Amino acid sequence: MATITRTKSGTWKAMIRRQGWPTTIKTFRLKRDAQDWARETESAMVRGVYIPRAHGERLTLDRALDRYRLEVTPTKKASTASRETDLAVPLRTALGKYSLAAITPDIVAEYRDRRLAAVSKKTGRPMSASSVRLELALLGHLYAVAIKEWGLGLTLNPVQMIRRPSPGEGRNRRLTGDEEARLLAAVDAHSNPMLGWIVRLALYTGMRQGEILSLTADQVDLDRRVVRLTETKNGSARTVPLSRAAVDVLREALASPLRRGTSLVFPGDPRKDGTRRPYTINRVWRFALARAGIVGLRFHDLRHEAVSRLVERGLSDQEVAAISGHKSMQMLRRYTHLRAEDLVDKLG
Template identity: 80%
Template sequence: MATITKTQSGTWKAMIRRQGWPTTIKTFRLKRDAEDWARTTEDQMVRGLYVQRSHGERMTLDKALDRYLREVTPTKKSSTAAREAHHALPLREALGRYALAAITPDIVADYRDKRLATISPQTGRLLSASTVRLELALLGHLYSTAIREWGLGLTINPVQHIRRPKPSEGRNRRLTGDEERRLLAACDEHSNPMLGAVVRLALHTGMRQGEILSLTADQVDLDRRVVRLSMTKNGSARTVPLSRAAVDVLRDALTCPLRRGSPLVFPGEPKRGQAGRENPERGPYVINRVWAHALKRAGIEGLRFHDLRHEAVSRLVERGLSDQEVAAISGHKSMQMLRRYTHLRAEDLVEKLD
């Protein structure tokens, strides 16, 4: 039975104690509202339809993001974890004060539209649809986790009921003219020969930047001319065949004195510990800044390191490898991911048709 009492602050508290159900309490401004809620809740309990929603009504999105980043994000790869912490910031700013139960599809849709109309301070351009999709993906998975595992009494995932922005078209930037020569020359001018080796390996193999920089010596088999990757972006291990040029690059890298016995093929500078002492642990080589300087020296604009992967895969297609062979080398999981490279085949067929 429900008990309704008036509090010292003048509000009305409804308390329901029923065998087989947890004690349920809710406070209302009007007695009539308390009575209506108690009547409806008891009816749902009798029919076995009652869902405890109080936790979802009390937990804000800000607190939910804290729990998600603390419990769920650490189970993912470090790159994904860093990206999710970044994408959580605009969600906190716009929706952090909302209770989870109060966020409806129309609120999420309004957030989507405002984000798509936001100018990025880094680029000075509108945020890409891909960025907004990643933010919505984080919010959607948070709700899925809260519904399945946290027991907050949420009944719907609001992100599942809105239209997602269409993904941006994939980049198709390739090296043109003498850009490759200028780029490699600028990299070779750098004091650390690892920069040129990393860039050449990306062009020869199509490996991602993270795959190259995390490469260890025991993953490289120069005799069989393969590199075995256990940790990749899509989570699937793969073996990358090496051309003779790639073998030469790796052989020079493995014998480079700058490695100083590090298991990494491309280690970074030794870390400094307390009192300026050198820490023997060395992380991967960090190339973001030196890559930008190399592009500036070479006079090349609009080129990202990941575009080297596009260049490498495009060259594999131009050499006549099948889609399955290219996917086995590059690690693309679906043929759709290779669609933007297939137009090269059509151009090559023109001469054969004539």
């Protein structure tokens, strides 16, 4: 039976003690609300369908994100963990004070629409649909973990009940005209030859920026003309074949005195503690683009260019996927935009 008592502050506390269930307590402003809640809760207990929601009602999203960062984020790759810290910022700002039980699908849908209409502080442009999708993915996974593992009494993942922004068709930026020659001339003019080697390797192999920068000497086999990647974006190791041009780039990089004291193929300058971390490319990449007079080109577009060239050489989808590491043909085709003028000769 429920016990309803008045507190010193003038509110009404309902307490239910029932065999087989934990003691359940909730406070209300009105006695009638306390009585209604006690009656409904006891009925659910009798029917065996009661789910304790007190923890979910007390835990705010802000504190839930802290717990997620401590328990779940460390199981992910360092790059993903770093990105999630940034993704959590707008979620904390907009929804951090809500309890997990109070966040409903309509609240998440409103958040989605406000974010899509917002302007990015980094770029000054409207938020991309992909960025908002990543924020919603983080929120959705937090709820999935909370429901399955945290025992908060939550039964609904509000992110699953809303429409997510379309990811769009993806980028199809290719090098045009003399852009490749201008780009290579610009990176070669940089004081550190690492930049030129990295850009060429991206063009010749289609490897991702992170895969190139984290490359170590023991992963490179110049005799067999392959690079063995153990840490990749999708978690699957793969072996990348090397063209003769790529072999020449890696041979020159491995022989460089700039590598002294490290196994990294492309190390940055030594830190104060003497450690060598991967070369940092973002800032010098922007300078190189400005020097070359190239607009709208991202480093990842070099991977797009490389994969598209593999297709244009006549390699099958399976062969290209084995080199690039794409797990699905649908994702691969987003990178293989063929230029019509390159197909004219094949048509006859």
